[in-house]
Amino acid sequence: MSTPIQTDVAIVGAGPIGLFAVFELGLLDLKTHLVDILDRPGGQCTELYPEKPIYDIPGLPIVTGQELTNKLLDQIKPFGAQYHFNEMAAGLERLSDGKWKLTTDAGSEIIAPVVVIAAGGGSFVPKRPPVPNIEAYENKGDGVGVHYAVRKMEAFRGKNILIAGGGDSALDWTINLAPLAKSLTLVHHRDGFRAALHSVNQMRELEREGKVKFHVASVKQLHGDNGKLTGATLAGADQKAWLHETDAFLPFFGLTIKLGPIAEFGLNLHENLIPVDTAKFESQTPGIFAIGDINSYPGKLKLILSGFHEAALMAQAAFHICKPNEKLRFQYTTSSSSLQKKLGVA
Amino acid sequence: MKIVATDRKGAEQVVEGRNGWSVMEILRDAGLPVAAECGGACACATCHVYVNDGWYEKLPPPSDAEVDMLDMALAVEPNSRLSCQLVCSDELDGIKVTIAPE
Numbered sequence: 001m002s003t004p005i006q007t008d009v010a011i012v013g014a015g016p017i018g019l020f021a022v023f024e025l026g027l028l029d030l031k032t033h034l035v036d037i038l039d040r041p042g043g044q045c046t047e048l049y050p051e052k053p054i055y056d057i058p059g060l061p062i063v064t065g066q067e068l069t070n071k072l073l074d075q076i077k078p079f080g081a082q083y084h085f086n087e088m089a090a091g092l093e094r095l096s097d098g099k100w101k102l103t104t105d106a107g108s109e110i111i112a113p114v115v116v117i118a119a120g121g122g123s124f125v126p127k128r129p130p131v132p133n134i135e136a137y138e139n140k141g142d143g144v145g146v147h148y149a150v151r152k153m154e155a156f157r158g159k160n161i162l163i164a165g166g167g168d169s170a171l172d173w174t175i176n177l178a179p180l181a182k183s184l185t186l187v188h189h190r191d192g193f194r195a196a197l198h199s200v201n202q203m204r205e206l207e208r209e210g211k212v213k214f215h216v217a218s219v220k221q222l223h224g225d226n227g228k229l230t231g232a233t234l235a236g237a238d239q240k241a242w243l244h245e246t247d248a249f250l251p252f253f254g255l256t257i258k259l260g261p262i263a264e265f266g267l268n269l270h271e272n273l274i275p276v277d278t279a280k281f282e283s284q285t286p287g288i289f290a291i292g293d294i295n296s297y298p299g300k301l302k303l304i305l306s307g308f309h310e311a312a313l314m315a316q317a318a319f320h321i322c323k324p325n326e327k328l329r330f331q332y333t334t335s336s337s338s339l340q341k342k343l344g345v346a
Numbered sequence: 347m348k349i350v351a352t353d354r355k356g357a358e359q360v361v362e363g364r365n366g367w368s369v370m371e372i373l374r375d376a377g378l379p380v381a382a383e384c385g386g387a388c389a390c391a392t393c394h395v396y397v398n399d400g401w402y403e404k405l406p407p408p409s410d411a412e413v414d415m416l417d418m419a420l421a422v423e424p425n426s427r428l429s430c431q432l433v434c435s436d437e438l439d440g441i442k443v444t445i446a447p448e
Contacts, residue, residue, distance in 0.1 A: 127418070257381070
């Protein structure tokens, strides 16, 4: 465990709203740390629709999810926010001095007087196929059982591996693991793939060489006692089923959004949303704010532009908590030389 | 037009559709458990439904984008569709759909 980090504001979620919160807080000299379970900023914008155009951002008639994220990163660059990617906000605890300690599943501890939840719908986690009892075969060690990601390739050496899916991850891991596996079988519901063409060609080549077996089929059941995976029942489009021996099963169907540990933060959730007031966007727990898709209030619209507004008002309230003895000077970036200095343009 | 929707527990209900709206919007607004995480952009596969009783064949075929996106859906069957890509119309009055497992 590392030394706890001290900052002004800990932000959960590095999507567009979490990123813009850095800007609004930065103008008020508040330092920020952001935690996100994904490996890069942008949240849904970059995970779900990086290439899709968004038409309702004021002043940007057309912008893709990735472009909007890039522009926000440019805009907040002067404020030096610290990012904790690949980390899930796992716990929130009030300390005796009134500050909050946010802990992540990677062991980071961030201590701040203000925590802002900008987590959208929650955490992006791998989709788990609806195979009965699949959980029993998860977390059974490297190279065996069910895995939704490959961390140590070497652990799969000499193993019988079953991969399911038709996207880039399924194909990439088929290509990467085939040379070291004892056997590698890929199953997908159709004889066609969403993955990049060159990956599909590589997979087909491995299939011709006999290094990969491909079936149009899906996994119906898993077998093995006490969580030790030994095989799977596969079934083709004609519903004919057969038993396939395997040590490991790697389903790759992308990510889905689950609320996750935020549900345990004690924030009086209503239908998986955090109720807030509309003056400060503070939750019913003082010092904990919620902005963007994760909050709820009368008239709420799940729009990026609403989240930007919420971030601005949140920042004003956060200032008074972080700097109780200072007077907030409301200024415009157009006219204030001190704000322009912070932005690095004066 | 009406949509006959079956939820994940097997309970059937009839919901009133609106011409021009997507089937996903109708199911979601009726409180059925359709996540539709991307909001209808054919970008997440969490509005996956099975189209039953001969209705699949009556639908306009899926676009390449929908076929590709179905690769990220779970438990895909020959009658799988993404409900955000199905547009309500009088021709679809009585369409039967079952919400796919999550």
